[in-house]
Amino acid sequence: MQVIWVASIFAERMKVLGTETAFEVLAKAKALERQGKNIVHLEIGEPDFDTPKHIKDAAVKALYAGYTHYVPAAGIQELREAIAEDMAKSRKIEVSPEEVVVAPGAKPIIFLAILACVNPGEEVLYPNPGFPIYESVINFVGAKPVPLPLEEEKDFGLDHEYVKERITKKTKMIIINSPENPTGGVLTREDLKLIADCVANRDDVLVFSDEVYSRIIYEGEHESIASFPGMKEKTIILDGFSKTYAMTGWRLGYGVMRKDLAQKITQLMINSNSCTCAFTQIAGVEALKGPQDSVKEMVAEFKKRREIIVSGLNSIKGITCKKPSGAFYVFPNITGTGMKSQELSDYLLNKAGVAVLPGTAFGAYGEGYLRLSFANSVENIKKALNRISEAVEKL
Ligand SMILES: Cc1ncc(COP(=O)(O)O)c(C=O)c1O
Secondary structure (H helix, E strand, O other), X not given: OOOOOOHHHOOHHHHHOOXXXXXXXXXXXXXXXXXXXXXXXXXXXXXXXXXXXXXXXXXXXXXXXXXXXXXXXXXXXXXXXXXXXXXXXHHOOOOOHHHEEEEOOOHHHHHHHHHHHXXXXXXXXXXXXXXXXXXXXXXXXXXXXXXXXXXXXXXXXXXXXXXXXXXXXXEEEEEEEOOOOOOOOOOOXXXXXXXXXXXXXXXXXXXXXXXXXXXOEOOXXXXXXXXXXOOHHHEEEEEEXXXXXXXXXXXXXXXXXXXXXXXXXXXXXXXXXXXXOHHHHHHHHHHHHOOOHHHHHHHHHHHHHHHHHHHHHHOOOOOEOOXXXXXXXXXXXXXXXXXXXXXXXXXXHHHHOEEOEEHHHHXXXXXXXXXXXOOOXXXXXXXXXXXXXXXXXXX
């Protein structure tokens, strides 16, 4: 019997749920590969390095030591303690293990925090271009997304006057992300101070600070808004293991927030995931407490590739590219090619065999840009640059 699906089978809220285009472009690129085409993958945002051996060894050991059962919903105590200790070192803030919630990846914390704290009709400020899941989940809970445009002329930082004007009585949450996906921009101390000042007299506003690229930074040191006076209580810090330790497939991330918030997020964890995989959490303890050489080596390698990709893109007619200060993405301006972002990314995939993302995959303010990940080998980056150059030359 053929089942005829009617639209009403789905809840209304599904109409406003967005997606992450990187996975769709990856699927298209894989389909082309199955047809025999050679594709260079610069679309997906994950380190091309393997998870360091000592972290894998810790997971294997944990599996055989019996970490194969349910564990506490907020995370195993050892990992929550390791994260709290790391917060003191990396952010200079005092955090107790009760203020940490471990989740299967960083992404669920975005979903659960917005679900737990934002009511329908309330406003959430978020970076645009920015990680697409913010806008998607804000819409999903019936709140109003208020984009904060990150402009190239401002090094993809914040427009202070614009931010101040957008904060209203209805503002419930301000999302920031530094280093930023997709621009590679890093918010300045002044940017962070602006946000801290804006919420100084507001006990009804939270800052959600996505810091998953905090250790992938090329100039200076990462600074968290939670380290500003009075801000720890108002901030939810998001970090994880995916990017720093090349552990995207392990699904391990965490949020740091005050205890009452942590309890609510934990309740949502109980209602959704029960808990995060037990043996990966033991690997997480090793990642944080073990040697950090692999992180340093990976960042040094990304830094070399950054030079190659930025100078290569700048030598292509119609393309200009700023040097990112963090993460492993470049966000070149492609307006000089005369093509729209989506058009150019389709053209590059189909005609040049290079998978990239249109800037619009990160919001309306991404028009005129592409996002390319340089978490790929120098050889592949050079191959992609040659292919892009030849294809753009033909336009
Ligand atoms: C800014 C940002 N936040 C969160 C995430 C999600 O990370 P995870 O894979 O740990 O869920 C990503 C992944 O691309 C990201 O770029």
